[in-house]
Amino acid sequence: MPVTVLIPSPLRELAGRQREVAAQGATVRQVLADLVASHPGLRGALTDDRGEPRRHLGLFLNDLDVRAAGGLDAPVADGDRLALVPALAGGAPRLGEEGIARWARQLLVPGFGAAGQERLLASRVRVIGADAVAGAALLYLAQAGVGTLWIDDPEAAAPADAGGWLLGPKAVGQLRGEAAVEALRPFSSLIEISPYPIGGVPTAVLIVATSSAQSLATAEVARRTGVPHVVVEADAEGGLVATIPVGAPCYACSRGAAGAGRPPAPAATGLAALAAHELLMLIADPSLQAGRRFELIRGVPSMRATARLSGCACSPPPPASDPDGAGAGPG
Amino acid sequence: MTSPRRLDLRAHACPMTWVKTCIALERLAAGEELEVWLSAGEPVDSVPRTAAEEGHQVVSLSPLDGGAPSGWRLVLRKGMAEARLALP
Numbered sequence: 001m002p003v004t005v006l007i008p009s010p011l012r013e014l015a016g017r018q019r020e021v022a023a024q025g026a027t028v029r030q031v032l033a034d035l036v037a038s039h040p041g042l043r044g045a046l047t048d049d050r051g052e053p054r055r056h057l058g059l060f061l062n063d064l065d066v067r068a069a070g071g072l073d074a075p076v077a078d079g080d081r082l083a084l085v086p087a088l089a090g091g092a093p094r095l096g097e098e099g100i101a102r103w104a105r106q107l108l109v110p111g112f113g114a115a116g117q118e119r120l121l122a123s124r125v126r127v128i129g130a131d132a133v134a135g136a137a138l139l140y141l142a143q144a145g146v147g148t149l150w151i152d153d154p155e156a157a158a159p160a161d162a163g164g165w166l167l168g169p170k171a172v173g174q175l176r177g178e179a180a181v182e183a184l185r186p187f188s189s190l191i192e193i194s195p196y197p198i199g200g201v202p203t204a205v206l207i208v209a210t211s212s213a214q215s216l217a218t219a220e221v222a223r224r225t226g227v228p229h230v231v232v233e234a235d236a237e238g239g240l241v242a243t244i245p246v247g248a249p250c251y252a253c254s255r256g257a258a259g260a261g262r263p264p265a266p267a268a269t270g271l272a273a274l275a276a277h278e279l280l281m282l283i284a285d286p287s288l289q290a291g292r293r294f295e296l297i298r299g300v301p302s303m304r305a306t307a308r309l310s311g312c313a314c315s316p317p318p319p320a321s322d323p324d325g326a327g328a329g330p331g
Numbered sequence: 332m333t334s335p336r337r338l339d340l341r342a343h344a345c346p347m348t349w350v351k352t353c354i355a356l357e358r359l360a361a362g363e364e365l366e367v368w369l370s371a372g373e374p375v376d377s378v379p380r381t382a383a384e385e386g387h388q389v390v391s392l393s394p395l396d397g398g399a400p401s402g403w404r405l406v407l408r409k410g411m412a413e414a415r416l417a418l419p
Binding site: 095100101104105107108113114115 | 346347349350351353354357358
């Protein structure tokens with residue numbers, strides 16, 4: 001089936017300077033194989049020694065992350081558009097001396113390293129919420145070196161918001177998102193911090209919503225657009241943090257029966273900081289695929305892997321070679 | 332970007348000595364060697380020890396010959412395993 005492959009500018013020299021290339025195949029894997037066969041110069045940039053797509057090559061089928069569409073065996077149809085996004089090619093920020101000095105400690109975290117820090121610098125993170133709970137996460141993300149931090153909260157700051165880690169009494173009455181940007185200005189010498197621009201496409205999302213309904217709705221949007229996300233819900237007694245890599249069981253699968261309503265208790269801000277850490281690790285290592293859920297119930301913490309609910313819309317489609325879905329597992 | 336095979340860290344103090352060593356090792360393939368010049372005292376005590384703890388091989392540690400400032404030449408061979416934080 002003819003598919004249009006969109007070639008990013010760093011790779012166009014290897015594809016005859018073409019922006020788009022037609023390729024054939026019934027699955028994403030077959031389309032990539034046909035692309036490499038017709039343009040051998042792309043082989044090294046797209047595949048590793050075993051012929052598998054490189055770990056940091058992003059693939060988007062009709063704007064949906066292929067990992068959320070069923071992986072390399074996802075079926076393609078006539079007229080589909082497959083975009084190649086090399087995560088670190090073409091001007092991704094490198095760690096300079098200032099960056100190494102600034103983030104020296106976390107560079108030593110196992111599994112993070114210079115490559116993880118460079119992915120952080122190249123990332124665009126949208127944080128939904130800037131209240132007293134979200135403030136802890138915003139501080140964490142800004143200091144960790146997320147390259148672009150978009151803060152999305154159009155509500156006015158209440159006196160309770162001034163009791164958190166980020167906003168002071170002067171913020172009361174201002175829009176929380178704008179007040180948070182101002183409060184984070186001391187950390188913005190190496191990164192960009194701004195209110196969320198309408199239409200901005202993030203690489204990851206942190207959801208610290210004001211209600212369960214808002215959490216579910218925004219998490220579903222993130223899932224549908226193939227963006228990894230972390231959700232925090234907290235209440236006076238505890239709460240939960242759900243980590244949802246692309247293709248993992250969705251937030252509706254993972255949340256269970258946790259409550260809503262959130263006075264900014266110390267436990268809640270702690271959960272928000274934990275959520276920020278989870279998001280950082282998702283960005284630093286894109287190969288992470290399993291979701292997990294932390295709970296804090298009456299002071300007792302726990303963690304478990306998430307499982308997909310039977311029949312949930314987040315289930316990946318069956319592979320093309322198995323049209324009846326007989327081999328599809330629960331995820 | 333090619334990885335540096337030799338680092339002169341004699342002007343640096345801990346923990347930056349290990350941070351820069353760690354970044355240089357990360358950009359090498361397993362089995363490749365890295366030469367690091369360190370000043371006496373804490374750097375030459377801690378960098379080889381930490382490297383060994385992280386799974387790299389200390390090939391040699393010897394005084395630098397002549398020149399100023401003086402120091403130590405540490406040769407490391409990158410280990411096979413890279414530690415990572417895994418989700419359950």
